[in-house]
Amino acid sequence: MASTTIEACNKGKMRKYSKLLEFENFASPDCHQSMCGSFRENIRIFLQDVAELEDYTVNGMPIWCILIVSEHNGVFPLYTIEETVQHSIHPFCDHCKLSGWGHHYVSKRRYHFIIPAKENRNKPLKGNFSELQNHNLHGLIHCNGYGHLICINGFKEKSIFDNGSDIMDLWDRVCTTLKAREISVSDVSKKGEMELRLIHGVAYGRSWFGNWGYKYSGGSSGVTEQKYDTAIQILNSLGLNKIINDFKNDDKGMEIKKIIDKYRELSEKPLITISDLLQYIIANPCRYESKTGDSPISFRTFVNLLAKGDCRWAARRLEHVLVVIIKLLKEHKDNNLDRKCGMSRHELREEARKSIGDTGLIDFVLKSIKSFAVNSQIIRRTINPSTRLVEFTIHDVVKEAEGLKWPISTIDSGCRYSRNKLEQAAKVVVNILKEHRDIDSMARQELRDRARECIRDTGLIDYVLKSLDNAIVGNQIVYRSRNPITKRIEFALESVTNQGSIENFEIISSTLDNEVGLEFE
Incomplete structure (x- = not known):
């Protein structure tokens, strides 16, 4: 029965060659200075130096395994499969045709680089490995140095990785170290119903893959690179004031204005264009909520x-x-x-x-x-x-609120801060908690650091944070508790309501989930 290298390591078996490579340094050019030739030469050296040949094959094709260890992602395998013309079911590469490389002759060998999904990392690869779309990473490079990034799943629950950037960094280092000539990718990723390349294009002038040097190669029929760049430039230069004015008579115009105004209020820098707005949202992935x-x-x-x-x-x-x-x-x-x-x-x-x-x-x-x-x-x-x-x-917010109040009246007689200063500092703390309501609670140190941006007297901040324990500030209850896992002091916020006012809340949206805006990984 076939067994993988990682499975053997987990069972504690001794192997003739089995070492863990650090994720942060894996495939870095400094560690493989001997690879100065072409890809067809470098891949042989690479597999010989760091990989281990598995004791099974897939459709007659040999498989090498490299074990990589990461502080955040644990131990995971990177498989390399050598596919030759003799054993290939599809000797011609469809990815080359889609990329406009149909003039290339079929290569004698091509190499698949695969990091399987989390639930499959201890299992041997199967014959249909090239058809699966759930791999964390599947890249293919021909022996002539031309290759394709076929799929990347670094954002889902079944992924080993916390985010897609980690896995893209790994793939980029592999391609750079092995001297790949050119890599194509079909950018079809989405965020909800929105094309991710459009969001990043409008925000930064390039797609998400552009962070690793990928550029526009070809689009749908009739779309040239010049037309694509012009469209992106027009979109990311749209002024937010113009957008508000254009939609002021639309049904959603008021909500659009509220969204823009809210992010302008939160941002320390002025938001002038839609590019500025999207950049801020991507960098600060908090949820905007309407007042309801x-x-x-x-x-x-x-x-x-x-x-x-x-x-x-x-x-x-x-x-x-x-x-x-x-x-x-x-x-x-x-x-x-x-x-x-x-x-x-x-x-x-x-x-x-x-x-x-x-x-x-x-x-x-x-x-x-x-x-x-x-x-x-x-x-x-x-x-x-x-x-x-x-x-x-x-x-039981109403019951809890009856016996709570901001403890101004019970402050120490020796307190050197005036009532006005204490109230102002408390309001600053509450406003910070409101801005971060989507994370449910906030660590004391983080809250203290944020408050220092508005209040220079750290002694005043410490006194207020010490006093805010199940206390009412305005129409908000501030809770202070100790996180049972991290053992840190945390603060949370709850709105104070009463039964008489609950029936009078304004319903702005017909939907129950009033979250609008964008969330990003």
Whole structure:
């Protein structure tokens, strides 16, 4: 039975040649100075120096394995498969035809570089390896030095890597060290429904792959490089004031203006063009929320919005699911001493399935929840800062708020700060927490550093942070707690509401999820 090198290492078997290479230094030119020839010569030296021949083949083709270790990504294999004309099912390269290299003769050998998906990294490669699209990395280089980046999956849950930049850095070092002549890539990546190359093109004047030297080669019919560059220049030079003016009479004009104004408020530098705006969003991947995002809507309003939208379930069934969810969250809260402890989406879904048979209905409701209130309690959907999982929480905000206040009246008699200074500093802290509401909580040190940008007196900041413990500032409750994992002091924010005002919240959007804008990895 075939076994991989990484599988053997995990089982502790002794191999004649098995060493781990550091990810940060792997395939760097300084480590392989002997590779000064052409690609066909360098690949032989490379495999001989750092790779180990596997004890199995795929369709008669030999496989080499290189084990790479990373502090963040653990140990993972990089496989190299040598495909020859004799063993190839497709001797002609379709990727060359798409890249305009159809005039090249078929090469005698080509090399596949593959980092398999996370769940397959301990398994031997199969004969259909070239057809799979779930590899973390699949690159191909012909022995003449021309190659193709076939697929890269560095953004998904099944990926070994935290982001796509890490895997692209690795691929770029391999191509540079082995002296590849030219590499093509078909840029079809998307962010939601938007072409990623358009977002980055408008923001930076180049695609995301342009960070590693990839340039425009060919587009759809009739699109030349000059036309493409001209279109990008026109788009990224569009002024934000002009965009606001052009859409002022449109249905979404007011929302567009709010988005632009919000990011201008957050940015330290002036945002003049749409290029400036997208660059800021990419560099600061926080979610913009309209003002209704901070305030919960009532239970009845929430049910009505669900039923009126694109929904195939009756209102009474939606209401039943919400009642079950509220009951589960209450029971979970009663069983946990930590007031801020929530239930993960998966945990809540599995518990709800015991009472509701329609999982599609449960998923629809959970996806729609943003923030709603019932009686004196508020149910919210948040992101756990430690696990990065979606969680649902329930808070008795009105009851908690009754006994809380900003402790100005109880300050020490020897305090050297005036009431006005303390209030101003507290408002600065609350505003910072509002800007970072999407991360659920903020470490004390990070909050302190941000406050120093507005307040020079660090002693004043420390005094205020020490005093803000379950305290009300304006219409916000500031919570201070210790993270059980990191052991650090963290601060979180909760809006103070009352039952009388919940029914009067303005509903700007017909959708339940008021998040607008873009999220980036």
